[in-house]
Amino acid sequence: MGSSDFSWKLADHPKLPKGKTVAVVVLDGWGEANPDEYNCIHVAQTPTMDSLKQGAPERWRLVRAHGTAVGLPTEDDMGNSEVGHNALGAGRIYAQGAKLVDLALASGKIYEGEGFKYIKESFDQGTLHLIGLLSDGGVHSRLDQLQLLLKGSSENGAKRIRVHILTDGRDVLDGSSVGFVETLESDLATLREKGIDAQIASGGGRMYVTMDRYENDWDVVKRGWDAQVLGEAPYKFRSAVEAVKKLREEPKANDQYLPPFVIVDESGKAVGPIVDGDAVVTFNFRADRMVMIAKALEYEDFDKFDRVRFPKIRYAGMLQYDGELKLPSKYLVSPPEIERTSGEYLVHNGVRTFACSETVKFGHVTFFWNGNRSGCFDATMEEYVEIPSDSGITFNVQPKMKALEIAEKARDAILGRKFDQVRVNLPNGDMVGHTGDIEATVVACKAADEAVKIILDAIQQVGGIYVVTADHGNAEDMVKRNKTGQPQLDKAGNIQILTSHTLQPVPIAIGGPGLAPGVRFRNDVPDGGLANVAATVMNLHGFEAPSDYEPTLVEVLLDD
Numbered sequence: 389m390g391s392s393d394f395s396w397k398l399a400d401h402p403k404l405p406k407g408k409t410v411a412v413v414v415l416d417g418w419g420e421a422n423p424d425e426y427n428c429i430h431v432a433q434t435p436t437m438d439s440l441k442q443g444a445p446e447r448w449r450l451v452r453a454h455g456t457a458v459g460l461p462t463e464d465d466m467g468n469s470e471v472g473h474n475a476l477g478a479g480r481i482y483a484q485g486a487k488l489v490d491l492a493l494a495s496g497k498i499y500e501g502e503g504f505k506y507i508k509e510s511f512d513q514g515t516l517h518l519i520g521l522l523s524d525g526g527v528h529s530r531l532d533q534l535q536l537l538l539k540g541s542s543e544n545g546a547k548r549i550r551v552h553i554l555t556d557g558r559d560v561l562d563g564s565s566v567g568f569v570e571t572l573e574s575d576l577a578t579l580r581e582k583g584i585d586a587q588i589a590s591g592g593g594r595m596y597v598t599m600d601r602y603e604n605d606w607d608v609v610k611r612g613w614d615a616q617v618l619g620e621a622p623y624k625f626r627s628a629v630e631a632v633k634k635l636r637e638e639p640k641a642n643d644q645y646l647p648p649f650v651i652v653d654e655s656g657k658a659v660g661p662i663v664d665g666d667a668v669v670t671f672n673f674r675a676d677r678m679v680m681i682a683k684a685l686e687y688e689d690f691d692k693f694d695r696v697r698f699p700k701i702r703y704a705g706m707l708q709y710d711g712e713l714k715l716p717s718k719y720l721v722s723p724p725e726i727e728r729t730s731g732e733y734l735v736h737n738g739v740r741t742f743a744c745s746e747t748v749k750f751g752h753v754t755f756f757w758n759g760n761r762s763g764c765f766d767a768t769m770e771e772y773v774e775i776p777s778d779s780g781i782t783f784n785v786q787p788k789m790k791a792l793e794i795a796e797k798a799r800d801a802i803l804g805r806k807f808d809q810v811r812v813n814l815p816n817g818d819m820v821g822h823t824g825d826i827e828a829t830v831v832a833c834k835a836a837d838e839a840v841k842i843i844l845d846a847i848q849q850v851g852g853i854y855v856v857t858a859d860h861g862n863a864e865d866m867v868k869r870n871k872t873g874q875p876q877l878d879k880a881g882n883i884q885i886l887t888s889h890t891l892q893p894v895p896i897a898i899g900g901p902g903l904a905p906g907v908r909f910r911n912d913v914p915d916g917g918l919a920n921v922a923a924t925v926m927n928l929h930g931f932e933a934p935s936d937y938e939p940t941l942v943e944v945l946l947d948d
């Protein structure tokens with residue numbers, strides 16, 4: 389599209405009216421799967437979601453939420469919140485971070501870019517530190533990318549490398565951390581044989597160390613800082629394999645929440661604190677859980693915790709994590725250029741928007757929805773409300789989370805009639821699903837369903853429209869399965885609890901008294917995915933979607 393003929397103005401939809409309040413509800417981690425005892429959505433009482441399904445097929449269907457439908461490299465990639473909400477909000481499918489990093493590594497272009505050239509200037513005198521999530525989950529990072537980056541960095545002049553690992557157990561099976569650390573250790577040993585001084589320097593579980601998001605709990609980032617930068621942690625080990633094995637022996641220990649540790653030499657000295665003159669790369673491609681550490685590493689002015697030392701380093705992210713803040717300023721791979729999102733269009737066309745979730749998912753319906761951009765487009769037209777999440781707990785302890793509070797805020801926004809779109813994310817199925825606690829996840833699903841009812845009741849009262857969907861699966865399948873779909877037992881004959889997301893499709897339902905009578909789902913978009921939702925929502929606001937958006941899921945059968 390030439391810039392001269394570009395306009396934010398959307399064409400009127402030929403058949404659908406404007407001015408209806410549209411509630412857009414995203415159930416986080418709510419997929420569709422066969423009903424069995426490990427499907428917590430099936431086990432839970434979910435009368436509201438069940439009733440929506442009974443409107444099928446005119447007003448309920450499934451959409452794809454994983455793999456290439458959301459810009460991930462392969463169909464084996466499960467969906468996730470970042471790519472899911474990006475697709476929902478942007479209405480188009482972008483090659484996402486995982487894919488862009490793959491391409492940059494495969495072509496070698498990563499080493500020719502500004503970001504790598506910048507950190508490379510430290511290689512002669514300083515150490516290269518790589519900080520990130522160690523797993524093959526493919527949601528925030530991937531082990532094979534780290535392996536390539538290690539190899540490529542050493543071939544491009546890095547002589548001393550320290551890796552600061554964050555164990556996963558959330559996008560991959562709990563307990564898998566040991567194997568990933570062993571693999572990394574063997575890669576580092578190969579580098580050492582080639583004369584590179586390469587070691588793991590520190591570690592900790594991703595949910596307890598470093599990878600907080602949306603400023604829910606800065607202590608998480610501080611624990612990481614202390615270990616990675618200051619070389620201080622409550623646990624000291626001579627090797628990371630030993631560290632992870634030992635720390636996992638604690639009762640209730642799991643990969644997600646391992647305490648911070650540092651690796652020390654024979655004299656007890658940390659092997660890899662970050663000091664002046666070093667280079668640092670955060671190797672996660674996904675944004676949300678890297679923004680806080682990026683601020684700590686980059687901002688001169690910083691008051692979130694006492695950094696004690698603020699070393700003069702050359703820092704680059706794998707990607708730029710926040711396009712609005714331009715954070716970090718240096719990065720190895722350019723992020724997807726997600727522009728002209730539906731939120732921005734709708735604001736330009738007079739649609740007043742209210743968005744709400746609790747802290748742990750707040751950025752999903754704002755930052756991710758708007759193409760990894762923080763802040764409103766137009767504060768006079770939009771209100772974003774964040775309900776503080778509980779912090780310092782795992783969500784199986786409080787599985788209802790803030791679903792009720794989110795629903796009440798949405799209800800008030802709908803009934804107040806000041807907004808045309810009221811958009812929420814209900815986190816329960818996902819956040820509790822990630823704990824692997826089946827009983828608690830059932831409670832979580834029920835709570836999310838009750839929240840949907842409150843919002844739908846409000847829509848009923850104002851004669852509005854609802855769109856209820858999800859960003860990817862999680863709570864609908866809590867067990868690792870074999871190819872035939874049966875639970876896959878481990879060597880001891882036990883089921884293996886699945887804490888991660890899934891490859892399942894997710895439901896989308898439309899309805900409400902404001903929905904024009906002839907509106908129904910088309911049946912000529914059988915492979916529809918999350919990216920088709922934006923055009924659908926624009927239609928329900930009375931607009932045609934831009935021509936380059938993925939097609940709408942709805943058609944209007946009757947003329948009025």
Ligand SMILES: O=C(O)[C@H](O)COP(=O)(O)O
Pocket residue numbers: 416417467468469470527528558559677818822
């Ligand atoms: O960051 C997380 O919590 C998980 O890795 C992915 O969950 P999300 O994509 O639903 O946020």
Ligand SMILES: [Mn+2]
Pocket residue numbers: 416417468469470472818859860
């Ligand atoms: Mn999600």
Ligand SMILES: [Mn+2]
Pocket residue numbers: 417469818819822862889
């Ligand atoms: Mn999740």
